Amino acid sequence: MFGEIINYFNYVMEYEYMQRAFLTSVIVGIICGAIGCFIILRGMALMGDAISHAVLPGVALSYVLGINFFFGAVVSGVLTTIGIGYISQNSRIKNDIAIGIMFTFAFSIGIIWVTLLKSSTDLYHILFGNLLVVRTSELWATFGIGVFVLVMIYLFYKELLVSSFDPTMSAAYGLPNKMIHYLLMILLTMVTVASIQTVGIVLVVAMLITPAATAYLLTDRLWIMIYLSSGFGALSSIVGLFFSNRFDLDSGATIVLTATSMFILAFIFSPKQGVLWRSIKSKSTKSLARG
């Protein structure tokens, strides 16, 4: 096993396409992990899933118009967010229902456009990712998105923290909660776009919430949670890519399964939240009570 890991790193060093795959997936792991913390703390896991699906029509259209698919994705992501907000604020339809309606709508439009427009895009690659065809320009784009997203989180950390924890207080002292929500949605769209090649649209949500949830089980401090989550995201990418490479499997699936494995470990062994210590603790308190 150890030898194989060495081989893997040699392989990565040797082939440029592997380097690009490696770097892209590590960047994606980091930014998904960071933004994912806010997604789960704001109870927006479904929204994460929705926005990632909702970029599809934008991506399809961008190919036809010959523009970078990043722009199309952001536009369709933001339009979907606005649509969801409009429906839930102007009717008795609850937010999760509005999300369900809007993102499946956008996704369906996307599927039809990709098919009708017979663009050079391969639907399968958009849905499930294909790390091995990452071009150098795309690696740079991912890097740019990554830096931008992390800088935004750094700059607006205070506002993101207070509006996630106590939105009534933040509104009372004058923070524009809605703007912060849309900022987060724009960042989420950008992260999704960056993730398309790594894990694909369908599995982005796992990269957003699983490493963040793992970190959530391990710490009581938000900033530590963000670092841990980014670390778990990056590690999932590295280990997932190894298995993908070794057994010739889809990288998206192996990366997500790695992230899930880490979650299961934390779920069982986390010192404070893990089910194992919890059951030991409750048994010892019971025996104390008896004794």
Added chain:
Amino acid sequence: MSNAIHVEDLHVSYHGNIAVKDVSFKLDAGNLLGVIGPNGAGKSTLIKAILQLIPKDNGQIMFYDKTVKEIRKQVAYVPQRNDIDWDFPITVLETVLLGTYPKIGMFKRPKKSDKEWAYECLKEVGMEEFYKRQIGELSGGQQQRVFLARALAQKAELFFLDEPFVGVDLGSEETIINILKQLSSQGKTVTVVHHDLSKAESYFNKLLLINRELIGFGSVHEVFRPEIMEKAYKGQFAFMKEIGVSV
């Protein structure tokens, strides 16, 4: 001097149902106001509408002759307990530190002096030894004291608390009400949504009685009278007298 809070003809509705109707009152600085009324009478809705956290249909609200936008940084708000996610990864001291955010401004981080100030506020409510704890590890009363410390950290002029005594032990309740009384004696204006009538008389110097519409507003002895209370509580009030709630 201008009124600390001046509400004129306030109407609020939710999806076509009237929640608050025709409320007007003027409150001077330095008062400790209790907002009382039966369940579902629109007490929380009223203070949220006053702060324009929810949209109103109609009405004018001024604070010291200014609009709410101009005085937002002078507002400290303590939400209802069940509005807070107690599993949030945040410690006691970090929670109080949030109170310094309004005056720190964009892109800046709290400084050492802000942290010291937050710690002072924790001391004020007697919670300093818990500063490292995650907020969910505290009892209800301790949690409420931490949120009061956060409000103190804001150095605000106007305080709004939504049901601060729900799920709170007697000791914490006493600490909280004493601090609120102290604030009002320093000229701050404190508004508290409260549903426990047995203590309303001793806690507040002014009362606002509401059941969708304004039923009574004034000093405690003006409002806390059977014939007025009866109007808001209908049959319930006679029943409460029977079970020993003093009026």
